[in-house]
Amino acid sequence: MDRNPLNNILQEKDEKPTKVEGEILLGPGIIPPVPKNSYELRILQSIRRIIRAVEIHSHKLAQEHDITGPQLSCLLALAKGGPLTITQLARMVYQSPSTIVGIVDRLADKGLALRERSCKDRRLVQVCVTEAGEALIAATPSPLQETLAESLKNLPELEQVSITLALEKVVDMMEARKIEAPPAL
Amino acid sequence: MDRNPLNNILQEKDEKPTKVEGEILLGPGIIPPVPKNSYELRILQSIRRIIRAVEIHSHKLAQEHDITGPQLSCLLALAKGGPLTITQLARMVYQSPSTIVGIVDRLADKGLALRERSCKDRRLVQVCVTEAGEALIAATPSPLQETLAESLKNLPELEQVSITLALEKVVDMMEARKIEAPPAL
DNA sequence: TTTTAATCATTCGTATTCAAATTATTTGAA
DNA sequence: TTCAAATAATTTGAATACGAATGATTAAAA
Incomplete structure (x- = not known):
């Protein structure tokens, strides 16, 4: 009804009117x-x-x-960034080290990656890609949906920029520290 | 000290130059x-x-x-949408029914929700919120980060609209049907 | 040097998440 | 009516994901 005229900014042809403010189509007959x-x-x-x-x-x-998204992301990061420690890899793909351990386990099980204790600092573990890993990378699509990648390419650059910045704005807001909230003294 | 795990990611700039892989490690506001x-x-x-x-x-x-994000989302959907079946709830929160089963299990274990077999159709299970569930809702913040919610409110509406539409555009592109996939007749 | 602190990978426990298979029930067609 | 198909919830199995705790190792302080 009272459609915000701003809604037309980014919208092209929407076949299904599911984005009208105030109601979002969730499924058959379900309108929250x-x-x-x-x-x-x-x-x-x-x-x-x-x-x-x-x-x-x-x-x-x-x-x-035969490879999952997180595994592929890690493999790509390793291929690009050379040998990495568990913690470095965790930071690259924005996950916690304990998660990475499991992923590297499975990567190593499949012969796609290799673990090696560092000689200089024996706490560190260097992980690198094997040849099989490189081969798999060459034969596997991006961890990003192809539909998204393609749709994105077909958008005018202005809109690509707009989407990119909007997402990064959301990230900034979500990761913003809350300095206040002092534990009750 | 600093207990926010996200900070580990954000403050890794001063550790070392992170030589080659500079493309992936973008800090906020850093445009490579x-x-x-x-x-x-x-x-x-x-x-x-x-x-x-x-x-x-x-x-x-x-x-x-004592409640997780997905659990809270389901509880809110139930509180808002009255008794719901597993499948309806799954559609409301955009998750698969098999995921919802586990969440409702835990909600029921804690006495926050209630399962009931439908009399009309005994395949269906009606789930509703208990009084304890209502009480918890009243005492618990949104499943959305407060930092995001507040930051969002402080943005000019034009930017709120821009972010909303950009996200929904991404969703559209990601959920875009593969038109083919013809079910063999 | 000896002790203490910090760092790194790992394990542990719990929860989430999906697809595929399974069971119970209802519906539709022969 | 009877039986096959459809539908709903559940179970199963694998993977992800987090924080907290652990053990090994290094660095810093005493």
């Missing part, structure tokens, strides 16, 4: 009450749907290429 | 010499960081309020 003035909820829902899309794509990768 | 189509990479990274932020927030919720 969404406060009109709240972009918060729409953003939260979009984030959830993005996460789900990433996970589904990872499962598909696993079926078709 | 941009190669041809690097929007893709930046978007992928932003998505990964958003996912991580959501998960870290969920763990924090678990520690402070």
Whole structure:
């Protein structure tokens, strides 16, 4: 009804009117009450749907290429950044070291990566890609959905910039430290 | 000292120059010499960081309020949408039914939700919130980071709109149907 | 030198998440 | 009516993901 004219900024042809403010089509006959003035909820829902899309794509990768999204991301980081320690790799792909241990385990099991204790500092473990790993990289699509990659390329650059900056703005806001919230003295 | 795990990621600039792999480790506000189509990479990274932020927030919720993000999302959907079946709930929160089963299990274990077999159709399970569940909702913050919610409110509406639409555009592109995939007739 | 602190990888426990297979129930067609 | 197909919830199995705790190793302080 009272459509915000701003909604037309980025929208091209929308065949299904599912993005009208105040109602979001969730499934057959399910229309949750969404406060009109709240972009918060729409953003939260979009984030959830993005996460789900990433996970589904990872499962598909696993079926078709015998490697999951996180494993592929790590492999690519290793291929690009040379041998890396567990902690370095964790920072590269924005995950915790304890997560990386499991991923490197599976990568090593498949012969795609290699663990090596550092001689200089025996606490460190250097991980690198094997030839089989390089081969797999060459034969496997990006960890990003192809549909997204392609759709993105077909957008005018102005819109690519807009999306990129918007996402990075969200990241900034989410990662912003809360300096206050002092534990009650 | 500093207990925020995200800080480990953010403050790694002064450790060392992180030689070759400078492209991947973008700090906030740092715009690298941009190669041809690097929007893709930046978007992928932003998505990964958003996912991580959501998960870290969920763990924090678990520690402070004895409920995780997904559990809270389901509880809110139930409180808002009345009794729901597993499948309906799954659609509301954009997750698969098999995931919801586990979440409802834990919600029921804690006495926050209630399962009930439908009389009309005994395949269906109606899930609803208990009084304890309502009480917890009243005492618990949003599943969305407060930092994001607050930062968002302080942005000019034009930018809120821009972010909302950009995210929904990404969702559209990621969920875009593969038109083919003809089910063999 | 000896002790203490810091760092690194790892293990542990819990939760989430998906697809695929399974079970119970309902619906539709022969 | 009977049986096959469809639908709903669940179970299963594998992978991810986090923080906290552990053990090994190095660095710093005493």
